[in-house]
Amino acid sequence: GVKRSGRNGWQFFTKNMQIDSEKRHLLSTQLVTAIDKQEFSVYYQPIVDLTDNRVSKCEALVRWFRAGKQIPTDEFITLAEETGRINEIDRFVLATASEQLIALSQRLNYAISLSINVSPRVFSSKDDSLDRWLALITKASEQLDITVEITERLLIEESDRIMWVLTKLKSLGITIAIDDFGTGYSSLSYLTKFPIDIIKIDQSFIKKLGQEKIPEALTETMIDLSHKLNLEVVAEGIETLEQLNYLRHWQCDYGQGYYFNKPLPTASFIQLIEQEQRHRYT
Numbered sequence: 001g002v003k004r005s006g007r008n009g010w011q012f013f014t015k016n017m018q019i020d021s022e023k024r025h026l027l028s029t030q031l032v033t034a035i036d037k038q039e040f041s042v043y044y045q046p047i048v049d050l051t052d053n054r055v056s057k058c059e060a061l062v063r064w065f066r067a068g069k070q071i072p073t074d075e076f077i078t079l080a081e082e083t084g085r086i087n088e089i090d091r092f093v094l095a096t097a098s099e100q101l102i103a104l105s106q107r108l109n110y111a112i113s114l115s116i117n118v119s120p121r122v123f124s125s126k127d128d129s130l131d132r133w134l135a136l137i138t139k140a141s142e143q144l145d146i147t148v149e150i151t152e153r154l155l156i157e158e159s160d161r162i163m164w165v166l167t168k169l170k171s172l173g174i175t176i177a178i179d180d181f182g183t184g185y186s187s188l189s190y191l192t193k194f195p196i197d198i199i200k201i202d203q204s205f206i207k208k209l210g211q212e213k214i215p216e217a218l219t220e221t222m223i224d225l226s227h228k229l230n231l232e233v234v235a236e237g238i239e240t241l242e243q244l245n246y247l248r249h250w251q252c253d254y255g256q257g258y259y260f261n262k263p264l265p266t267a268s269f270i271q272l273i274e275q276e277q278r279h280r281y282t
């Protein structure tokens with residue numbers, strides 16, 4: 001929508017940027033007890049290897065159901081980052097997802113990698129959040145192939161602490177991905193400075209494939225650039241076969257989006273992997 005802003009005149013905003021203050025206050029109060037009340041759960045969205053169509057990774061995405069209603073994830077993540085609850089949520093998601101995926105991959109003998117989001121907040125936490133998150137991910141990485149998704153925003157800071165953590169994650173065999181690639185800052189120097197393995201092209205580009213020339217050219221260029229730098233590419237938000245065909249043509253490595261699957265609750269995700277397994281190995 002369009003909103004009248006005080007100093008700068010008319011500005012665009014997206015639904016995740018602004019929620020009214022009354023609702024914010026109520027939500028932030030409810031957020032405090034949501035973990036204890038077990039209102040959070042983890043959904044899984046398949047990530048498909050475009051060379052063989054196999055579901056080789058999945059992204060864990062947090063969901064908040066309160067009194068039968070789902071609170072939009074972007075809304076409460078923003079709020080949790082402002083109020084400091086985010087680190088607790090990230091720990092919950094990491095612990096839950098790694099436990100469920102370790103069980104799944106062992107029971108079905110199906111290799112699958114877990115992609116997990118982490119808030120930039122954990123890297124600058126003043127309490128023991130970073131240590132606790134590192135302890136959890138270290139343990140999980142012993143039994144599971146893990147990708148950590150970070151945003152470009154984090155790398156702009158170029159802090160020693162961030163470099164130290166990323167280097168530590170690499171030493172554990174963890175893969176590092178840049179989420180929402182292309183939406184942040186124009187400096188690309190961080191791609192070679194930091195130990196990055198994967199870029200995830202933001203869905204705003206993918207939506208325009210077949211419709212607008214500039215996002216199309218940018219997507220092709222991002223894929224080329226990544227491959228030249230020995231990085232792999234995931235395209236986010238694929239909704240149509242046409243979009244997928246463009247991406248295949250440009251040799252994009254992985255795809256994620258409603259065209260394949262929406263994020264699924266654990267039981268449905270397990271069913272999907274069981275089907276995949278039967279289909280491929282029997």
Ligand code: C2E
Binds near residue numbers: 237
């Ligand atoms: P993200 O990490 O970029 O995740 C991808 C988002 O795109 C998800 O939204 C997913 O449901 C949505 N999506 C996937 N495919 C399609 C598609 O084909 N079309 C459309 N329209 N949307 C698609 P979701 O689950 O609402 O999450 C929003 C954001 O919240 C995430 O964006 C991530 O930044 C954040 N988030 C989610 N879970 C966590 C978490 O556990 N920890 C942290 N720190 N952030 C999280």
Ligand code: MG
Binds near residue numbers: 059117179
């Ligand atoms: Mg993500």
Ligand code: MG
Binds near residue numbers: 203
């Ligand atoms: Mg993303």
Ligand code: MG
Binds near residue numbers: 180
């Ligand atoms: Mg996003």
